Amino acid sequence: MLKRLAAIVIAGGLLATAARADEVKIKFTLGWKTQGSDAAFFYAKDKGYFKDEGLDVVIDQGEGSGATVTRIMSGAYDAGFGDVNAIIQNASAKPDEAPVMVYMMWNRPPFAVVSKTASGIAGPKDLEGRTLGGAQGTPTTRLLTVFARTNGLDMEKIKLSNMAPNLQEPMLIKGDIDAALVFNITSYFNLVLNRQDPDKDFKWLTFGDYGLDLYSNGVMVSRKLLASNPKAVAGLVRAINKATIAIAKDQNAGMAAVVNFDNLVNEPVEKRRLQYSFDKLIISPEMKEIGIGDVKDDRMARAIGIVVEGYQLARAPKPEEIFSRQFLPPRTERDLVYVAN
Structure with a gap:
């Protein structure tokens, strides 16, 4: 048996x-x-x-x-x-x-420009005269010129500061940059982890809402x-x-x-x-x-x-x-x- x-x-x-x-x-x-x-x-x-x-x-x-x-x-x-x-x-x-x-x-694409609500950046045109922090090689940064052309922005009036992705939110919070070129699903939660309120205190300009329907x-x-x-x-x-x-x-x-x-x-x-x-x-x-x-x-x-x-x-x-x-x-x-x- x-x-x-x-x-x-x-x-x-x-x-x-x-x-x-x-x-x-x-x-x-x-x-x-x-x-x-x-x-x-x-x-x-x-x-x-x-x-x-x-x-x-x-x-x-x-x-x-x-x-x-x-x-x-x-x-x-x-x-x-x-x-x-x-x-x-x-x-x-x-x-x-x-x-x-x-x-x-x-x-829908996650590519976005995020800024503090207090900065007064309400739309794409408000990015002129500002400093934007972008990580070199990312889609959001590389597609900025198309975003600018589509929305009638003068790239000569925008300063782009290259930085590592992990520095974008800290520099935005400190005020070292006016806005950051990000992936919203990443940046949103980086802000949460930095004890920020990404809905109340930040403005999100998502590429898909402004002509880049990717x-x-x-x-x-x-x-x-x-x-x-x-x-x-x-x-x-x-x-x-x-x-x-x-x-x-x-x-x-x-x-x-x-x-x-x-x-x-x-x-x-x-x-x-x-x-x-x-x-x-x-x-x-x-x-x-x-x-x-x-x-x-x-x-x-x-x-x-x-x-x-x-x-x-x-x-x-x-x-x-x-x-x-x-x-x-x-x-x-x-x-x-x-x-x-």
């Missing part, structure tokens, strides 16, 4: 091992360190959504949403969460190497994975979509997955960041029309034009080089209902 039980246990173990061997391993890079806005990826892993799709997804922290693209192009990662505008930049010169976005999460972060995959295993790509997208829909209704469950991945996060702050991502970046009239994950081709074409101008690219990639909707679940499965809780 004992021998029979042992045989059953061994056989079961072999079957489990075989099942794991059949899974497709995907190395996935986040856009930055662990944040609440990444909850969907952790939730999909914890709930077994990836496993249900036959995937073994290994999630690593990132080095920046633009770095997601270069990490994938290097072959170190198969997929990740990052900035579509960095895809445009790289696809201009290396169309056969740049990854492809397959699930657009942030329908898309932003989403899930991208390598061209190698697209060609070798499109089934795995479709499964990855289905799992992340299912998780995103779920945490839109239950942020506490999303945060439990975040903490399970990294128990050192500041849970109250990161929950606010998760909710902020829905409020400010994910939900929009367009998203409600076409569903989470998709884009409009004409808007993508315009966004490509903005990036080509701002980055002074030699070639404008076509929208289909940048984004593919062929792996999206049906429209009926991409209705997102956000309930803050």
Whole structure:
């Protein structure tokens, strides 16, 4: 009897091992360190959504949403969460190497100019005669010239001070600069952590509200994975979509997955960041029309034009080089209902 039980246990173990061997391993890079806005990826892993799709997804922290693209192009990662505008930049010169976005999460761009309310900067024109702090190489800084042209600003009347990203909010608070060129989802919470009230005491000029109607972060995959295993790509997208829909209704469950991945996060702050991502970046009239994950081709074409101008690219990639909707679940499965809780 004992021998029979042992045989059953061994056989079961072999079957489990075989099942794991059949899974497709995907190395996935986040856009930055662990944040609440990444909850969907952790939730999909914890709930077994990836496993249900036959995937073994290994999630690593990132080095920046633009770095997601270069990490994938290097072959170190198969997929990740990052900035579509960095895809445009790289696809201009290396169309056969740049990854492809397959699930657009942030329908609205995080690029913004933030200033103290007391400074009197109420609109773009008020930036003339001011000193702006920008981190060299970031999209917000590189696209400033397009923002200026679109809003009739004279760049000769704007002083740009280059600085490390971690100095922007402290220098803004101290009054060393009049405004900072930032990602709102990062800067907002840097101000919170500096004991500031980013809603009451600061003014936000978001590029998307002033003529630069760009898309932003989403899930991208390598061209190698697209060609070798499109089934795995479709499964990855289905799992992340299912998780995103779920945490839109239950942020506490999303945060439990975040903490399970990294128990050192500041849970109250990161929950606010998760909710902020829905409020400010994910939900929009367009998203409600076409569903989470998709884009409009004409808007993508315009966004490509903005990036080509701002980055002074030699070639404008076509929208289909940048984004593919062929792996999206049906429209009926991409209705997102956000309930803050």
